[in-house]
Amino acid sequence: MKNIVIQLETLSCPTCAAKIEGALKKTAGVKDPSVLFNTSRVKLAYDEQVIQPEEVTKVISKLGYGTLSVKET
Amino acid sequence: MKKLSKKTLVILVSILVVISYALHKTIGYHPLTISIMLVSTAIAGGPILRRAISALRYRIVGIDALVSIAVIGALIIGEYWEAAAVTFLFMIGDYLESRTLEKTRSSLKSLMDLAPETARVRIDGVEQTLSPNELKKGMVLVIKPGERIAADGVVLEGSAYVDQASITGEPVPVFKELGEQIFSGTIITSGYLIVEATQVGEATTFAKILHLVEEAQDAKAPTQKFIEKFSRYYTPAIIVLSIITYLISRDVHMALTLLVIACPGALVISVPVSIVAAIGSSAKNGILVKGGEVIEKLSRVQAAAFDKTGTLTEGKPSVVSLHAYGLSQEELLRIAVIGETYSEHPLATAIIKEAADRGVETSDVPQNPEHIQGKGVSFTLEGESYFIGNRALFEENGIDLAVALEDIYREEHERRTAVIVGTSERVIGLIGIADKLREEAFEVIRELKKLGIKKSVMFTGDSKGTAETVAHTLQLDDFLYELLPEHKVEAVKDLQKKYGSVAFIGDGINDAPSLATADVGIAIGAAGNDVAMETADVVLLGQKLSALVDAISISRMAVKNMKQNIFFAIGVAATLLVGVLLGGVTLSIGMLVHELSVLLVIINATRILRFAKRKKYTIL
Numbered sequence: 071m072k073n074i075v076i077q078l079e080t081l082s083c084p085t086c087a088a089k090i091e092g093a094l095k096k097t098a099g100v101k102d103p104s105v106l107f108n109t110s111r112v113k114l115a116y117d118e119q120v121i122q123p124e125e126v127t128k129v130i131s132k133l134g135y136g137t138l139s140v141k142e143t
Numbered sequence: 144m145k146k147l148s149k150k151t152l153v154i155l156v157s158i159l160v161v162i163s164y165a166l167h168k169t170i171g172y173h174p175l176t177i178s179i180m181l182v183s184t185a186i187a188g189g190p191i192l193r194r195a196i197s198a199l200r201y202r203i204v205g206i207d208a209l210v211s212i213a214v215i216g217a218l219i220i221g222e223y224w225e226a227a228a229v230t231f232l233f234m235i236g237d238y239l240e241s242r243t244l245e246k247t248r249s250s251l252k253s254l255m256d257l258a259p260e261t262a263r264v265r266i267d268g269v270e271q272t273l274s275p276n277e278l279k280k281g282m283v284l285v286i287k288p289g290e291r292i293a294a295d296g297v298v299l300e301g302s303a304y305v306d307q308a309s310i311t312g313e314p315v316p317v318f319k320e321l322g323e324q325i326f327s328g329t330i331i332t333s334g335y336l337i338v339e340a341t342q343v344g345e346a347t348t349f350a351k352i353l354h355l356v357e358e359a360q361d362a363k364a365p366t367q368k369f370i371e372k373f374s375r376y377y378t379p380a381i382i383v384l385s386i387i388t389y390l391i392s393r394d395v396h397m398a399l400t401l402l403v404i405a406c407p408g409a410l411v412i413s414v415p416v417s418i419v420a421a422i423g424s425s426a427k428n429g430i431l432v433k434g435g436e437v438i439e440k441l442s443r444v445q446a447a448a449f450d451k452t453g454t455l456t457e458g459k460p461s462v463v464s465l466h467a468y469g470l471s472q473e474e475l476l477r478i479a480v481i482g483e484t485y486s487e488h489p490l491a492t493a494i495i496k497e498a499a500d501r502g503v504e505t506s507d508v509p510q511n512p513e514h515i516q517g518k519g520v521s522f523t524l525e526g527e528s529y530f531i532g533n534r535a536l537f538e539e540n541g542i543d544l545a546v547a548l549e550d551i552y553r554e555e556h557e558r559r560t561a562v563i564v565g566t567s568e569r570v571i572g573l574i575g576i577a578d579k580l581r582e583e584a585f586e587v588i589r590e591l592k593k594l595g596i597k598k599s600v601m602f603t604g605d606s607k608g609t610a611e612t613v614a615h616t617l618q619l620d621d622f623l624y625e626l627l628p629e630h631k632v633e634a635v636k637d638l639q640k641k642y643g644s645v646a647f648i649g650d651g652i653n654d655a656p657s658l659a660t661a662d663v664g665i666a667i668g669a670a671g672n673d674v675a676m677e678t679a680d681v682v683l684l685g686q687k688l689s690a691l692v693d694a695i696s697i698s699r700m701a702v703k704n705m706k707q708n709i710f711f712a713i714g715v716a717a718t719l720l721v722g723v724l725l726g727g728v729t730l731s732i733g734m735l736v737h738e739l740s741v742l743l744v745i746i747n748a749t750r751i752l753r754f755a756k757r758k759k760y761t762i763l
Contacts, residue, residue: 080241082240083206083237083412084371084411084412084415085206085374085411089198089201089203092198092201092202092203093197096201107415108248108415132197133194133198134190
């Protein structure tokens with residue numbers, strides 16, 4: 071398990087945050103995702119055997135939200 | 144299309160909408176009008192539809208879905224203008240909202256911009272520039288005027304005025320010299336410093352503050368949690384309601400309009416914008432508030448319990464009175480400073496500081512200095528022998544105290560320590576030393592009463608007499624004396640039983656349990672004190688007790704702001720609903736009003752940022 075923080079483009083509605091969180095929760099290999107609305111960030115843990123950070127950001131961009139950076143913590 | 148920026152898209156769609164509107168008014172629903180409207184709808188609406196579909200795949204029905212259904216519906220029944228207008232308004236609304244949201248977050252962003260970018264270090268006598276994350280503990284930093292300090296450290300050499308606003312919120316630069324602590328993220332305004340790094344990178348106070356502030360922004364308020372739960376069921380419910388409306392009225396337009404006006408946009412954003420603005424303006428004033436829940440609790444505080452030492456007082460002894468018999472006060476101080484040159488006693492430190500503050504300078508040193516345990520010192524200066532110490536020292540040496548006796552009694556009555564200065568024949572002066580009350584303490588207690596705090600109580604380990612004097616001077620409602628730390632926790636609990644919500648204000652030294660027990664634990668002067676920064680709910684980073692009043696005022700303003708936003712959002716939705724049912728509110732008008740209401744909610748929250756600035760000058 072590895073932890074990452076993904077910086078998103080500014081989120082303009084809290085429901086977007088809920089949407090991203092919901093989608094990530096249903097993504098295999100992603101654990102405990104939390105989307106922080108005010109800071110426009112996503113914190114999550116992922117299983118590197120199952121999924122790579124690039125695939126995680128793909129899930130988010132598919133929902134229509136741009137990602138700016140991915141940082142390991 | 145992806146390459147075009149949001150701004151370009153907004154401009155493009157605006158032009159298309161204006162042209163199509165003009166055509167609509169002149170030549171009506173001509174094929175040309177319709178095709179321009181369709182292009183505009185496709186550009187503005189495409190992303191909305193895409194987001195709606197991808198969300199549906201995860202079984203989430205959001206605002207995007209509501210808008211998409213409404214737009215597709217409008218196209219099916221041939222309302223091309225409505226479709227173009229709704230998508231355009233939604234797009235421009237979204238754009239303006241993210242711009243204004245940036246503003247509510249701007250004070251936090253400016254805080255983060257204060258992170259130092261380079262550090263000049265001296266290694267083996269050679270100066271070189273490093274990036275802050277290459278710094279290591281123990282490195283020697285050289286900082287010149289206008290430069291930002293890149294690590295926490297201790298001054299080895301030099302002196303300077305340091306602007307600590309980024310940490311403590313104090314607008315006035317602070318003088319720093321040998322041995323004093325300096326913080327990463329602060330700026331030298333004049334002078335220069337050579338500093339040994341004691342904490343670097345993520346371990347610095349500045350980095351910790353940033354981290355805590357970041358966490359705080361998304362620590363949700365109970366109200367926010369409630370609204371989020373509410374909107375999860377609300378949106379699907381609206382779709383059902385819209386279908387029912389259609390089944391009853393057979394009016395497609397009305398059913399679609401219902402979808403648009405019922406978007407909970409303004410409601411869901413009402414709480415987080417107020418919270419983030421409040422946390423931002425607090426941070427700007429040197430106040431760290433740990434999240435929405437703390438803001439709500441702080442606004443409801445009924446009673447305030449203060450620790451005495453270090454909170455109501457400065458926490459270190461200082462000279463509060465000077466009596467000179469037959470010589471000037473400056474001369475008395477000069478003799479006292481020379482006598483105390485080699486002493487590290489806190490009382491000596493207080494005397495030396497007082498002399499420095501009054502500009503009394505001397506490089507003379509005492510001859511034959513002798514330390515008399517528990518009594519004071521004796522020494523020779525310019526052929527005369529002197530004593531500095533307590534009554535016992537003078538009585539023992541048979542020096543007549545008569546001239547100073549009245550003053551000594553007064554000092555003792557005021558619970559100060561009387562330091563007597565004399566020659567082998569007579570007393571020449573008396574220095575009263577006490578842990579001084581903070582200058583603004585009286586004013587703060589009065590302000591709290593004005594804010595409706597029912598009870599201000601002082602906790603202290605001191606004896607009754609000392610406690611009574613302080614409580615009386617500050618006009619506190621009550622005081623508890625001879626308390627041990629564990630008693631303080633019990634005392635906080637008692638207050639909670641009587642008054643409900645209680646704030647405990649301490650300096651974070653020996654009072655962490657009380658900070659944790661109170662509904663709101665507030666630590667003062669906590670920059671650099673990790674335990675206090677961790678335990679307290681509200682951290683006053685500077686040494687100004689008046690920040691407490693600021694913190695409560697901002698929290699009250701934020702909660703009021705939140706309520707205004709919630710009522711406004713619900714009010715607008717209800718009004719629109721009536722408008723739709725009575726007829727007259729079209730799709731595009733509904734969307735316009737909805738987007739405006741979201742914008743107004745955000746703009747309302749930005750008022751919190753201005754309030755804090757204005758308040759700062761009226762309180763201090």
